[in-house]
Amino acid sequence: MDDNEELYEGEGEDLEPISSYMNKRTQYRKISLYLKNQFNMKGPEVQEHINQKFPDLTGEHMKKQIAWSWSRLDCFEQCPRKFQGTYVTKEFPSPDFDAPHFAKGKAAHFMMEEHFKAGSTTPLHGSVFSVRNAKGRIYYTFKVNGPYEDEFKFDFRFLTDFCNKIKKSKKVMPELQVTFDVRMNEISWFDKSAWCRVILDLIIIIDDFALILDWKTGKVKRYSDQLKLFAGAVMTKYPQVKRVLSAYIWLDHPSQAPIYAEYTSNDKEDIWLEFGDRAELIQLANESGNWPAKKNMFCKWCDALPSMCEFKPL
DSSP: OOHHHHHEESSGGGOEEOOTTSOHHHHHHHHHHHHHHHHOOOHHHHHHHHHHHOGGGOSGGGTOOOOBOHHHHHHHHHOHHHHIIIIISOOSOOOOTTSHHHHHHHHHHHHHHHHHSTTOOOOSEEEEEEEEOTTSOEEEESOOSSOOSEEEEEEOGGGHHHHHHHHTSSEEEEEEEEEEOTTSOEEOTTOTTOOEEEEEEEEEEETTEEEEEEEEOSSOOOOOTHHHHHHHHHHHHOTTOOEEEEEEEETTOTTSOOEEEEEEGGGHHHHHHHHHHHHHHHHHHHHHTOOOOOOOTTGGGOSOOGGGOTTSOO
């Protein structure tokens, strides 16, 4: 039995949900996805159809949800207790995002974003300074006229030829933020009904093809299905895109080949069904109040205090 058969019996207007194993929020999400992909329905049409055919799938359950991103989903799957303490109760000490390894990554992303802005002449090498403003927040700049926190020296000229070819494309978008609600409608980043948020470091669209690049600093890691989420987000935002190549570019390792993955529009539904089911576990944990701690190799770096988690080393 395929995913569509799990959701419906019959065809067209006679579709009926098979819902004995799914909660209402999951039913709504999967039916919305099915109607969009199989019948090319738009957001308002999907909502009207569901309101008419399945009125019991609308209501309060659609409003009470925790928005997720790749990093949040990764955190939850690593340890539900860590997710709870970090994002729900916020009882864990806040991570120091100004720490050197975080700051270096932000500075590198700043340089690459500036390089790809329209009309930019920003070079691929030089210094980026982190400066603390009057409110105590850190921002990044190429020039300073006073005190600064750190200076980061980069040389990404090994990417010159590659970047020059990319910049010739008509549609080049750095640091693109994409947000969907549970109905898979695109909404604004801070919308309270946000279900999934994705940040794309760089996207290039040529006809029905999209290239997605994610800048990485630090150690080289294996393929991550984050690349799959990128592809799903782009094919949903830009329906004309039928083929996607998403890749990690290792800024600290010039000799390291990109790690990449390819997807087509035939994969889009499966991508969202997979991530939707995984993210649904966050919602179920929140509704049940059950956030079990999971011992793993990252426990010693967790921000929890020993009194907050049984697996936190003293």
